[in-house]
Amino acid sequence: MYDSDLSQALESPLGSEETGSESCCFDTTNVQEQILRLDVGLHLAVSRNPKTMQGVATLLLAVDRMKKSLTSRGRELSDDELCGAIMDSLMDETIVKTVENFSTGERKITFQRVNSVRECTLCDTTKKDVIYASGELKLQAVTLKGGQGDRKVNFRLSRYITACVSPDDGQSVVLSITNQNLHISCSMNGDKAELNLEECTEEELRKISNDGHMDRFLFYKRTTGISLTTFESVKCRGWFISTSYEQENQPVEMCKVDTAHRLTSFVVNIG
Template sequence: MDDFDLSQALDNPLESDEKEVDSRCFDMTEVHSEIVKLDAGLDLVVSRNPYTMKGVATLLLAANRLKGPLTREGRELRDDELCQRIVDSVIETTIIETAENSSTGRGRIIFKRLRSWECNLTDDENKDIVCTTKDLKLESVTLKGGNGNHKVTFKLGTYFSPGVGQTVVLSIINHNLYISCTMNGNKAEMKLEKCSADQLKSITADGNMDRFLFYNKQRGMNGYMFESVMCSGWFISTSYEKENHPVEMCKVDTACRVFTFSIY
């Protein structure tokens, strides 16, 4: 990690206005005063290339986000996890596009997928998420012994939401089943819907495809809450006490419900 160059994690985000920029390795002695200490074993080196003001702002924001603790569950991050933390901290621009609606003449937001990875979810009561084979519904249960293979492996696809933070789409791995949320009367209802990945490469906020989107809100050090984009104020939750109880959408003030999950 000592020789990792931040520019390698970007698709030219700090692009210069000049047609050509000297990108060769620079003499470290010339920029010694411009080394920013982020954490033990991880430094940020700023070169003297004449970047644009936008590029400088991007770099400063990335450095600020990287100042968080480089640990996970009490252990130091591995090299691959450190690289991913760097990539996540500098993703910016061209994530959101606006297109003019021909009928109203107003702009509409288009969410574009960034990347995805496989993960499992465990709620704050250490219950895992399983999928029933009969009716294909998600339930929370405490798995013991050698039953860990019954837990659902999700594919978590990340998008971007302006002014709020990251949004995600959750699907069951090896199936084209995606978690969705829509209003049914005065209550938000969670379903597993079939949908193709191509349909979710970009999602418009003025359509009904945002039923698959959830705001991924961090709570505490390692906890995350998933709020429906379409149904504001409704969160994915599990039962506080009951085993094999359905995973449902609930308001955060609902009694006996758990709203915080660990992603691993």
């Protein structure tokens, strides 16, 4: 289960250093409460006070995103999945600067990391788990037998706020190997995108701009079907993290979404 205070997520940017402010959801002075029915078995209690228009817009966007996530699954959610849907829907009030270069027409977009980190493992739709081949700095997909669960890679999934032009882009994330300074990256090599594991400091990953090469660490995380997730490279659009459809012990690589014999959907098991 997720141990999170929704009032903190709706009130101010995660990780804010401001103190002394009161919660915009749990101030009990002159509270008027309204119950909103979101889906079967799920209701949202809204405590209303005279607050800023920004706070109201944040709440409405969060509710709208959560409703879409719930209705697309077509089945009753477990407690863990429900908490995950709620936390995924939260819109952090983070200002993302977009600067346009008028001489080239290109826009500089800053990706800001927020204090929302999950640990997870990945397995593809044929039940192959992602493992780490430490001697080669490569990830592989393997069907693990009983007692081999410790071979799974534990990832840190860090969220970023972006100035996405389209909501279909999904969440921007960085995938890092837990307890190691290694992060998945994607860069073009000729006409093909390559997946690598690279070292990078936490400070360098705090803010990422698309005008340099650092956006190679970013991926758009999208939910498809029932509890399936894809990861598309932010730098190399149209290229997805994938595994081999049939073969064992093959490297995790980038591929186009329609590439034959490659799987681009994963089950994200939150630790």
